[in-house]
Amino acid sequence: MLTLLLITFPLLAALILFLAKSKTSKTIALALSVVEFIIALAAFGLYKHNPDACQLWFNVAWVQSLGIHFNVAINGMSLLMILLTTFLVPLIILSSFKNEYAKEYNFYGLIFVMQMALIGVFTANDGFLFYVFWELALIPIYFICLVWGGENRGAITFKFFVYTLFGSLFMLVGLIYLYNHTNVEGLKSWAINDLYTAGRSLTETQQSAVFWLIFIAFAIKMPIFPLHTWQPNTYVNAPTQGTMLLSGIMLKMGTFGVIKWLLPMVPLGLEKWGATAIGLSVVGIVYASCIAIVQKDYKRLIAYSSIAHVGLISAGILSANQQGIQGALMQMLAHGVSVIGLFLIADILLRHTGTRDVDKLGGIRSMNGNFALLFLIIILGAVALPLTNGFIGEFLLINGIYQFNAWAAAFAGLTVILGAVYMLRSYQNIMLGERKDSHIAFGSLASSDKWVLYIVVIVIIAFGVYPKPLNDIAEESVKQLMLNLK
Amino acid sequence: MINGISINYYLLLSTVLFIIGAVGVMARRNSIIIFMCIELMLNAVNLLLVSFSTLHNDASGQVFVFFIMAVAAAEVAVGLAILSMIYRNVKSIDTDLLSNLKK
């Protein structure tokens, strides 16, 4: 029931905003999102640490004749993702307090629709339902980018939409293929476990086919090299909050999908093609990091760095061992938080100085030391310094990849170095030295921005020093998953 | 066998008629002639039906022919009406003039 509430409440919130058309939508939205977060915390409280996964079921037939059920439940992984989503959305809304959007009630409404879809994706236990939520998440973000985006958003959002749709259509085919092989007393079923069994019953070639059909969708969403080219432009052109949604949460749909909807389905396919996929991911890490080094637009730089991070995550997942997958989960949480901070910083830079060009900026630290400090800590989180949230994930991930293949790990590990290179370079260019452009003034931060950054920084450190509460959930849920993979 | 003539001949004949009609429709540009060719095709079918109905000695085939005739008449009537309307606008019944809708 609580799960259902988690899904429906954002929808309700969206309706309220759409219909109220209130002047104070910002505050209303913030309040509502906080409520949603509290509900999530309640779920966190109710969640019992027992390994045999799913809790808080809600299951009703949707289309009986087709074996489609509205079947949602929370297990460890989805709980983590829900916490992430519900925690980030208030931050995202708060971060928007300094931006003026036309018809803002629609803007915030769409954010909530998005949240609904995302939570749906994370909780769905029915293949069809999963797909529906998956597609559903695409529509609000599409409109957010299209209506409130930057310069040539038309072409770019368009590319983004078609590209992702293209991927997910293949996923649909793959899922239907599995569905078609399910057999529960002669009936077909969309229930996830039946899909698992169906997938496992397939021959290696069939599994390989399904693996690619489904993986393509996830790979595009994440995105994995070389399917990433929609991402930087979309991130740069989307409104900051849109970018946050895309990178902070939506990206995780892909990684989460691989964990829950790919690994247990087609073990043989994974065995055969996992190496290839890991290869792509790992290449993507270095490739994207290198590109990030030469970026001038800070937002674009973050976009590429995010490709690098997600490459590491997916490589860890596909290495299909305890450390790899658990690391991926932890890193998903960490990356979500840090990237919000980074994109907000990009936005702040633009608002205060009118540019995001790292070469034009400079000497801001001497104008606002406080901001410099927050910025630095967030960067340290991004380069995975120990005792920041980034480290635990990265260590486990590289560990997992190493168990798959030492050289892959070494190559992936280059992110440790390259990440430092582009992050510190850009930080130095933006913040340190004398100010290059004399008429760039940088006053004190708006309180809303301050709060977001403070929260982000606190989480980065707290989570890095004492990850146990979340880490335990991750650990046990992954243990459970590993049983499925055997 | 109809009166000692194999059905295949009827079949052949009407097919030939049908093809002549079709080729006419394809080749000619004059709308009236096109209508006539279509009529020819329909009549080819009529012939075929009639011969088959005698072959099966079953009347329904011939009944069908009447339907065809009626419908053909209606069709032509409508066709000519439209044609006259067009003629009013372009002072011609050459089908080549009617190619503004394209691509």
Add this chain to the structure above:
Amino acid sequence: MKGLLIISALGIIAMLAEIFKFKKLLLPIVLLGIVAAYAFNFMEWNTSMSISYFDNMIAFDKMGIAFSGIILATAFFWFILANDYFEEDSNTVDHFALVLFALVGALMLTSFKNMTTLFLGIEIMSIPLYVLAASKKKDLKSNEAGFKYLIMGSFASAFLLFGIALVYGATGSFDIMQIRTYVSANSQSLPLFFNVGIVMLLVAMCFKVSAAPFHFWAPDVYEGSPTLITALMSTVVKTAAFAAFLRLFMVGFAGVSEMWTGVLAVVVALSLVIANFSAAMQNSVKRMLAFSSISHAAFMLMIILANVRSNLSVNALIYYSLAYSFGSIAAFGIVYNVTRNGNQNTDAFNGLAKRNPTMAFCMAVAMLSLAGIPITSGFFAKYFVFTAMITTPYKWLLILAVITSAVGAYYYLKVIIAMYFKTQVAETETIQVEKSQTLVIVLTTLVTLVIGIVPGLVANMFKV
């Protein structure tokens, strides 16, 4: 059956309206009539055996009733949408009558049992449409549309008849049930020309549902005809044609499916490619919708192709027609209002989100539905096709379908982008839409969403 009769009666009444001067009342009467027809139609639902009329030439079984239901519903909305279109024209009643007679034809097509009624149905439906297509007397485009439709239509009917004749010759009957039994009895000893006959029939039907390579008339006619007539063609006519197609090939020639499925696969592939790729190039929205209707035809054909012998395809096809019809009604209704000023290009939609948010929203939903995005009904329609195709040997066709529908998203989105992103260049007047029309558009949009969220409403309905 009663439905059929009522509609025919309505047609005649419409013609009398001129004489007895109750033009004004005509629309209400027609609407009531349609409602009545609808009611009677579904009364026959639970009659266990399908009652047949005219020496078993027409019989309303569940399938027939279902399709007639869709057609009548669509027609109902269409008439509301069309009321002012009739007013702006001198000889209203003729148009009423013509549309109603076309409806009669359509209903016959859903329920024929005999080649004769098939032929008659097609003609009764088509001939009024030829006229309606050309009904803008002064507009050369309209004339051309009508003329092309007529010539090519009758050319196609010639093939239909030739096919019928050959099949008759081979089997000695027009009754499709008898044909079925005969074929299954001696499938070995069938003469070669029987096969030719089937191909001819296939060709003719493909023409009617405008599948490539027999689709050439569709774009031109859609573009040339008055927008609402186009709406009629792409909804009522298409549904009827598919009902006929389904019945003819799944009831009549299921036994010899190997004779036509291969060909049909090719036709589908051609249609998918040609339709989607040309649609991507269109500036005129009407033309784009024409091509999109071709690609949807391809999808519906896939359903037939996929499972020839099972009723699943009937359900799927019914759902698809319903989803598609309602989507199109909404879309065309909006197009009709937006393109009043004569500009039929996509840029007519620029900034619609500001000029009329409701219309913009409905159009967006319609487009998403046609593109097959959840939670619109269009998605489920696509889903049925995919589920059906996955079991067939034609998996390559499925992949082709996936790719082309990605292309499809391309041109549907163009409209959305125009509405929400592009800003009106010249006059930024808000678009006023009549209450009744708004109602229709919103209603159809809602239906599109509702049956998209709860497809069970329709999908489980027809245990044919």
Add this chain to the structure above:
Amino acid sequence: MIKLIALVPLFPLLGFLMNGFFGKKISKGLSGSIASLAILASFIVSVLAFIELQGSTQKENIINIFSWINSGTLQIPFEFLYDPLSSLFLLIITGIGFLIHVYSTGYMHDDEGFSRFFTYLNLFVFFMLLLVLGNNYLITFVGWEGVGLCSYLLIGFWFKNTAYNNAAKKAFIMNRIGDLGFLLGIILIYITFGSISYTEIFDKAGSVSPATITAIALLLFVGAMGKSAQLPLYTWLPDAMAGPTPVSALIHAATMVTAGVFIVVRSNVFYSLSEVASHTVAVVGVLTALFAATIGLLQNDIKKILAYSTVSQLGLMFLGLGVGAYSSAVFHVTTHAFFKALLFLGAGSVIHAMGGEQDIRKMGGLSGKIKITFITMLLGTIAISGIPPFSGFFSKDEILAHTYEHSKILWLLGMITSMLTAFYMFRMLFIVFFGKFRGTHAQEHHLHESPTSMTFPLIVLATLSVIGGVLGLPQFWGLPNWMHHNLDEVIKIKNPSILSHETEWKLMGLAVASAASVIYFAYTLFMKHKVLPAEKESQLKPWQKVIYNKYYVDEFFDIIIRKPLDAISTVFYKFLDLQIIDGIVNGVGTAVKSIGSIVRLAQQGNIGFYIISMVMGIVFIVLLTFLVK
């Protein structure tokens, strides 16, 4: 006290937090004393704990704080290991740390970033303590990266100066290169032993395949190379002199840079088990030592000279480690901490006196002006040159002795290094403190001895550098070598010296003689003939130019690493990403368009054509039906 060992890192942490949050609000004096007292407190705790440890028989004490990362079989608690090794390092870090804090209160007095400086300094001490206290590689790694961060912050302390920022960035990134190796090493250890706790793995090491052991040892050594500035990852250390001098003394001489030595000693089992690894360590060590020493010969920046000498001394330590003389290496770490910290602080005092001038060519004749600094530095210089009975002599001699029994060539190189060291150190001393003053009049007028807060640490350190030798008196003199005895439990695999006493005597004598002669040579050169370093680079001989420019190593790296990286990145972005990959994606779009425009050619409006194509379609289909089967 041992139970409360967590207090040791806790105090600096508190100091860091207090200064971090309130530093700006409180007075300089207060924030300075908070910081210093924090370190003093942890020094006292360490001393007490140390005494307790000496008393007790329980040498390995594990103190668990909380469980940190759990992942299946990978269990990483946040726990400390207090054993002789860490106890010793605690003393060095907190002791010298405290002195340097005191010194800094004077040195940094006029800097506006005063409280910020102490914030960083406390944070550094905290991380350094974590590094040595951790009971598993990952805790050590936390400290390892943490000190790297602090060094980054402190090198770039004056953040308006781009050169300094670059130095800081360079230091961080070069360290990261090493850290990657370290990280992989840790992971390999986990995979091999199923644990990364010091107390669990070392005993199992014997039963593991040598190849794996070698791999682990080498990976860890890569990390050590980064931290301890060994070839080829040493170039950051000289640049790191951009930071305030106390930082150079604490981080880049006494403590952080010896972390590499620490980790090798911690993992000594692996190195003892792997010939290859230990040889690599030795060779890299000695080469670094020699290489850096030669560069030191011609430097003119007082801090750069000390920096290169640090690199070279670290090289000697690794040489010791490589030949299995672990305790000797640690011994040298200790003494080096004393005299190198002393020298840096002295240099700082000189720079202070000279009003920020660091070029020895501008100095001269300072001996009279700043007596305490001069005397203390003199002692330090003697210590580092290895003149008995100063501390440096003993530690260096032990290392060389072990090297001799291990390999003559390495020993020879070591000897040369220590001779060079003696030479350039005295060169510096003579040029700075003797002859006539070469600076501007303003500077001459400005000259003054530093405040007590700065001289006091100098005196203390001087004393330590003089007497520090007692920690490890030569055994063959029949004297107790405490250092050796103390680390007995830590070094699992012993390799006792097999040298006969007279060889040891010979070596020792040789060392002293050579050092003395070199010093005399330097004396004649710089005192008698008053030779001064060339004013301009153009006056140098070619071979001198090469050395003066540090063998162009920086330029070399620039050419083989930085430039290619940028180039490749640009190619990736401008060409591969935008042109090829995205090009393909957009190409699909254009392909759709072009196919579309071809397909619609068919739709060309003419009925006749439509009919024809329909018929052709029919024919095609008929053929299909009848020919396909």
